[in-house]
Amino acid sequence: MQIDNTTYSDLSVFDSHDEYSLFGKLDRTRTVGGRIQLLEFFNHPFSQLEKIIQTQQILKLIVEHEDTWAPSISNGTIMVMERFYETPLDKMPSSHDPVNARMYQLLHSQDYSLTRYSIGHFADFFRGMFSILTLKDSENIPRLLKDLLDRAAKMMSPLIIQTIGKKKSGDKLLPQEVVEFGNFIRDHFKTAAMELILLYGKLDAWYSMALAGKEFNLVMPQIVDTVLPEIEMEALYHLLLPKPVSYHVHMNPENNFFFLTGANMAGKSTFIKSVGAALFLAHLGMGVPAAKMKTSLFDGILSNINVVDNLVKGESYFFNEVQRIRKTILQISDNKKWLVLIDELFKGTNVQDAMKCSSTVIKGLIKIRYSLFILSTHLYEIGEELKQYPNINFKYFETGIKDGQLQFPYLLKDGISNDRLGYLILEREQVVELLDKL
Secondary structure, rough: EEOHHHHHHHHHOOOOHHOOOOOOHOOOOHHHHHHHHHHHHHOOOOOOHHHHHHHHHHHHHHOOOOOHHHOOOOHHHHHHHHHHHHHOOOOOOOOOOOOHHHHHHHHHHHHHHHHHHHHHHHHHHHHHHHHHHHHHOOOOOOOHHHHHHHHHHHHOOHHHHHHHOOOOOOOOOHHHHHHHHHHHHHHHHEEEEEEEEHHHHHHHHHHHHHHHHHOOEEEEOOOOOOOOOOOOEEEEEOOOOOOOOEEEEEEOOOOOOEEEEEEOOOOHHHHHHHHHHHHHHHHHOEEOOOOOOEEEEOEEEEEOOOOOOOOOOOOHHHHHHHHHHHHHHHOOOOOEEEEEEEEEOOOOOOOOOHHHHHHHHHHHHHHOOOOEEEEOOOOOOHHHHHOOOEEEEEEOOOOOOOOOOOOOOEEEEOOOOOOOOHHHHHHHHHHHHHHHOO
């Protein structure tokens, strides 16, 4: 699935403050390598249905075996293993008989201690990997996981690795065991160890996705490969909100354009981002924040939400809005399935100009039946002239006033909003009163 940097930012997939991003919310990795692999997954959502389905199956399998999932492997374990290969050590004797081993212990005490300490962490890693390898015998194990585990099993097949893996945390090693195990791991197992660490990173990323799905009660969506796009979501909500309101969404080629209206703070932007975020997660193979979801396999998501001006280049806000729309039109003219999200189109120009520009763009976009569009606007007036187009679905967020206070139920309704609350907010915040006193 294609997603550009602007859309990643608009959907809050990544953020320097993790608590404000989808990635930060869902990251449950235990290791640096797992986090790197999870970032790789998030940066490359799938475009192949088979990979999505296999990932869904992998996550379900992990949840079923969560209690036995490599409890002995930590980021510290991985770090000790890597440093063992990076640290220069005096060569250990080739023979691990008790006399040679004891002499090495006495004459090279620091290197001996480091080797013994490292072997303990290798044992923790092997023990954890052997625990995960038991999944190889699961019924209907996805090929994606089975291939990885078969590769790991082959590298861990030497008898000495199995012997080390049977050592329990805290077991005291004899000097000859330290020399024998240390020699093999350092001189004959480095390439395999580095690959196993990489493989575990992918397993850790899957584990994180599975654990987050369980923690937040995410639901696995049904994804189908159709010629034309369709999305059906029940009780969809935004994962980053502490008390979200849910929505029902149904879009198809006959109703492929949502014309969304409502006052500021009514919920338009949140709704748009909720749909985009759910579709993104679905194409990772993850569960989604909804009671139920069925969607076509999409080729990409494009958004136009947080457009900014560029002072360095001397580009205005409106100019960048136009450039973003131009890029969007060029991108989605490929007869592929796109979800296009536009929040408050043409905010950077006067109302009359914005109405004409918006109407022109909308009338052009509705010709594209291979994509789904959600567009929010304050320009309610252009809604009347658009009612002649049967594929436009008019939705709005209602606002209310009680005892002079604004109320936002965040409920999505059919029709076009006619709320005009700007002046009321100005009064409520005592701006009008302050101006009168000048």
